[in-house]
Amino acid sequence: MRAITRFLLLFSWLSLDVVIGAMASLYFFQELLHVSLDWPAFVLLGLAVWTIYNLDHLLDARKITSTSSPRRAFHRKYQVILGVGILIAVLLGLAGAFFWMGWGKEFQLTLILALSMFGCRWAIQKFGPVLLKEVSIALFYVVGTIWLPLLRAEAADLSWAVLIFAALFFVLALLNLWMLSFLDREEDRQHGFLSIAQVYPSLQLIQWIRSLSFLGIFATLAVFILLPSFYRPFSCVLLLMFLVHYLTFFQSQLPVTQKRQRMEISFWIPWLLLWI
Secondary structure, three states: HHHHHHHHHHHHOHHHHHHHHHHHHHHHHHOOOOOOOOOHHHHHHHHHHHHHHHHHHHHHOOOOOOOHHHHHHHHHHHHHHHHEEEEEEEEHHHHHHHHHHOOHHHHHHHHHHHHHHHHHHHHHHHHOHHHHHHHHHHHHHHHHHHHHHHHHHOOOHHHHHHHHHHHHHHHHHHHHHHHHHOOOOHHHHHHOOOOOOHHHHHHHHHHHHHHHHHHHHHHHHHHHHOOOOHHHHHHHHHHHHHHHHHHHHHOOOOOHHHHHHHHHHHHHHHHHHHOO
16 A cells, blocks of 8 residues: 555656646547547657656755655655656657657747747746736646647637637636645745745635636536537536536545645546547
8 A cells, every 4th residue: 555655646746647637638629629649749748748847846846955845855856867857858859749740830830839938937937926827837738738739620620619618728727726826835835935825815715716616617517508519528528627626625634645636637537538
């Protein structure tokens, strides 16, 4: 049992659960837009997500001098190995993207998008209000996962319904970040990390989380009822993801570590579309 628990913690600390969730999100938009992507697209997205998340954790861990959470302590202890791993992942990602896409418009636009995201993230961290931090991350997550399906979709499939689902996915990603920020508020306060939970009172943030949860749940129900039957499986997937977040976050007896793991694993739910 200890070995299984340790494995699950390492899986979470290395953000591998987030990687699988991002791949599932890509599959969600692939099916929504009637696009068939080859396996390299999923691998490249996984490498990009793994690099971004672990680089962010590594930079946070290097700022800490006192005892921190197990996740940050892990990144601090293995910072050299993780740093080499991140460098290898970046090189493999660039080489793989060039080999798979070629030096065409798709590769160039993707490269411009990636550089724009890093530039915006840096500018927001340096000069922007704290509220924009979570909003920008949620937006980048959705844009990053829908990007290739959008580039390869037929014009007939680019309907306003796709925009609705992208907006709902953005709400879900933002809800996830607000919940995680609230769960980490004491640790972030201890180490001086700025987040929305440090700027706004806990009661107000809880109210925002509850309101955003209800918005997502009722909006997906409305989409299920109002849109054509083709979109109903996608509505059900999003509804399940919202419900898992809400029920997990407000389950008071559940440890923070398990709450984090369940909410991250909820992004695997779009894989259910493989059997629909």
